[in-house]
Amino acid sequence: MTGALRERFWERYTLEELTTAEWEALCDGCGQCCLLKLHDEESQELAVLNVACRLLDTHSCQCSDYENRFDFVPDCTQLTPELVKEFTWLPPTCGYRRVAEGRKLAGWHPLLSNDAERVHRKGVSVRSYAVSQDDVPEHRLESHIIAVLPM
Ligand code: SF4
Numbered sequence: 248m249t250g251a252l253r254e255r256f257w258e259r260y261t262l263e264e265l266t267t268a269e270w271e272a273l274c275d276g277c278g279q280c281c282l283l284k285l286h287d288e289e290s291q292e293l294a295v296l297n298v299a300c301r302l303l304d305t306h307s308c309q310c311s312d313y314e315n316r317f318d319f320v321p322d323c324t325q326l327t328p329e330l331v332k333e334f335t336w337l338p339p340t341c342g343y344r345r346v347a348e349g350r351k352l353a354g355w356h357p358l359l360s361n362d363a364e365r366v367h368r369k370g371v372s373v374r375s376y377a378v379s380q381d382d383v384p385e386h387r388l389e390s391h392i393i394a395v396l397p398m
């Protein structure tokens with residue numbers, strides 16, 4: 248797949264200009280966007296949980312059925328350049344957010360390190376703390392809040 252990627256494309260092109268392969272490669276595999284969130288319309292806050300979508304493999308931090316995910320998780324969102332700007336909750340480490348903001352990728356990003364494990368060793372991924380949605384009853388979700396962000 249790397250053969251289809253243009254040389255240091257993340258520094259030379261905007262999100263809108265990326266090919267599908269480049270777009271997918273820009274994800275650092277942290278899994279943070281697959282954590283469940285609770286919206287509080289009244290306070291306009293977004294609570295992030297350490298509970299991951301049931302399709303997330305909490306060890307690899309990859310979606311376990313990326314191709315067919317919408318069949319199982321209809322509210323999973325296909326990230327687009329527009330949504331990267333809109334989703335202010337994306338972590339500052341996120342590869343898409345960095346490129347959208349004109350920042351460099353971190354040295355641990357797989358595109359630079361060629362090592363998909365570094366995002367885990369650096370503690371950027373959710374591997375060390377995420378639990379699966381299948382293991383948390385609905386009424387216990389609020390006790391899994393790990394951050395509250397403005398919407
Ligand atoms: S937060 Fe960004 S980099 Fe991390 S998994 Fe989600 S899309 Fe990929």
Ligand code: SF4
Binds near residue numbers: 311
């Ligand atoms: S369906 Fe896959 S990509 Fe979508 S939120 Fe769940 S784990 Fe993440």
